[in-house]
Amino acid sequence: MKRFALISGLIGALVCAGAQAQPRGHQLPADNLTQLSAHVWAIEGGSPTIAIVVGHKATLIVDDGLGTPNGRIVLDAAHKLSTNGQKLYLTTTHYHAEHATGDGAFPADTVLVRPRVQQAELEAEGQKLVDLFAGRSPDDKALLQDMHYLKPGILFDSDYRLDLGGVKVRLAWFGPAHTRGDEVVMVEPDSVLISGDVVQNKAAPYFYCSECTPESWLAVVDKIAAQFHPKIVVPDHSPPGNASLIAETRAFMASLATRIQALKAEGKSADEAGKIVTAEMQAKYPDWGSLNRLQLGVTHAYAQ
Ligand SMILES: [Zn+2]
Structure with a gap:
């Protein structure tokens, strides 16, 4: 994909400083800021990719990393890009801890905007994910110390439009896919879709919520395909690509979805169907990662 040339000395310094540092666990790199289009930047090389959309009046940050130290890295990058004293908006692709627990770094006048469904899911399930990450790795546990959530300033049902000054963005919720509250962000003049976990680049789906099925995910992707025609797609856990x-x-x-329906009609159990579709998809998509998690999608589909 075409990358924008690094035009300013400031940005060059951002990209080059400490380029040897390797991220550990969910520690974001402070040195991997890349310009993807006229208004969109990404902190790449960590988990997840963080997107920053810069207008002349306001800057929108999409995802803020795991814990306050990562939030500081994201805020620092946003500040460096916001040389006009832009107002800060923050949003999250979904409520999972590595996307939504960096809030503590952000000043109180940051406007947090997200789908109502996502906020409800975060309030109900967020702590479980924080505990899961903290229990899995001492590094992540340290990152999560003192984390706290910002109170949302704007909650929306399915669609929210923001004018950042010279760049209009559309935040959209289309239904359950990876989680109940997945959000995608379309940066209209740049034709960039920030797609979260919903559209990835050769990374298999993770059907995290109980309503998350291949059918529900397909319905979400159908809506994205009908409404957005991006030139660049920026997923959260895999490299950027095109439409x-x-x-x-x-x-x-x-x-x-079709195979699961057929196997169910044949009388296969959810476990049997999971093993069969996993083997089939591994054969059909040999270069995709995380294909070992498809059982959840089968289990959820059978329970519907
Ligand atoms: Zn997730």
């Missing part, structure tokens, strides 16, 4: 990522995700979900 073909949307078509690939649709094809994957359609194929998975």
